[in-house]
Amino acid sequence: MVVRKKVLKVCRECHRVVEGEACVICGTSNLSDDWAGYVVIIDPEHSEIAKKMNITMAGRYALKVR
Numbered sequence: 001m002v003v004r005k006k007v008l009k010v011c012r013e014c015h016r017v018v019e020g021e022a023c024v025i026c027g028t029s030n031l032s033d034d035w036a037g038y039v040v041i042i043d044p045e046h047s048e049i050a051k052k053m054n055i056t057m058a059g060r061y062a063l064k065v066r
């Protein structure tokens with residue numbers, strides 16, 4: 001497994017992994033590059049993790065954001 005530092009950032013509002021300069025959900029540029037681990041939510045309506053994290057849209061979400 002190759003671990004490489006990417007330029008991905010995470011939205012501080014909804015924890016979504018963002019590849020641009022603003023979150024596609026919140027529209028905010030309140031992003032953090034200090035985060036750890038992420039989960040891929042494919043089906044939010046049937047995902048226990050999504051319910052715990054209040055996620056309603058499929059996508060990648062960081063587990064820890066500072």
Ligand SMILES: [Zn+2]
Pocket residue numbers: 011012013014015016023024025026027028
């Ligand atoms: Zn967001």
